Amino acid sequence: MPSIAATRRRFLGGLVTVGVAGLSLPALPRLAAGQDLPLTPACDDGDEVTIAQTEGPYFTPDSPERAMLREEGMAGTPIMLSGFVLTRSCRPIPRALVELWHANDAGEYDNAGYRLRGHQFTDADGRYRFETIVPGLYPGRTRHFHVKFQAPGEPVLTTQLYFPDEPGNERDRIFDAALLLETDLRPPMTGRYDAVLDVA
Template sequence: MSEEHEYGTSRRVFIAGAAVAAVAGVGLAASGTAAQGAALPLTPQCTDGHDTPPVIEGPYFRRNSPLRTNLRTTGVTGVLLSLTGFVYDIRCRPLANVLLDFWQADQRGEYDNTTSAYRGRGHQFTGKDGSYTLETIVPKDYPGRTPHIHVKVQAPGGPILTTQLYFPGTTRAYGMNVAQLNQRDAYYITQTVITLGTLTSNRYPAKFDFVVGV
């Protein structure tokens, strides 16, 4: 269940609409037969039948992170990352006002655990269309761990999903061999690898869609 777009192949996406169906001349079987030859929109698909899997919280979570979508605060430099996506339920419905609480290591592989600045930490809520945007950097690895971003996701009144986002082995940042680091990390899973676009002007565009229970 994927499509080609700016970021490559995404595991959880909305498939294109009627225009694509008209060009391709095909529709999904679930859509039925088009009346009088008109192409019907393709059926939206966002999930492989499972919600986003959990990964351990780890020791560095801090409560009461600030409300912000940009983690590039004072002292945070490195390879820039612009992460976007949506939060869906398992029936492919976009979810508004979902809490996303992110935290990560910096360009040195260190967490801000002591200052009131909450560097590398922040929470936000999805928009009416279920979308979110996070401006941050690619975190560096540290002993025993591959680069990753922690996140807690909670739809209004729903359970909390705690997971980690990982990077493709081809990621270029800080001289890391991400493919090797992924293989050595005991918590790494392929289901939560983000999809990266092309590195341009020291910035990666990236995408990841969450699917959560409500």
């Protein structure tokens, strides 16, 4: 009997194959780990503001400030999650808070400590970047990250980010296609989401 973690890994392996075979990947510049994002965010003046979604039951305040959430020996597919935090008019927001928390490869949250939890602030160009793993699945939800974005002195936006071509998306009652990551499945896998906050 394979472990749940092994099953998840096999499932994700299948997902990768389907995504590549279907040529459904967005045509994005490749962003290898450690490589900077392109200087210009891919957005237009008047872009839709990022929608809010429920925080869910597993948020823990006071997470450590860090970009590296992946730990030595941790099961799961490595992924670099990155993007810009932008104003409504597409201006990058420096020093914006970006908080990330998510399930491990087996679909479990660390509710006792801070594993796979962290926050950081965007750089002078409004960019953020986390090194983590692809979240595992747990009953009742499709694959997702939980995130909070906050421009300095502005309200917190809480939402979730999703994976393209994920079979569970259609069945998930919270899922919204506006919150899909742009992913590149070639290792090291990357996911990009540019958040647009309701600030001038």
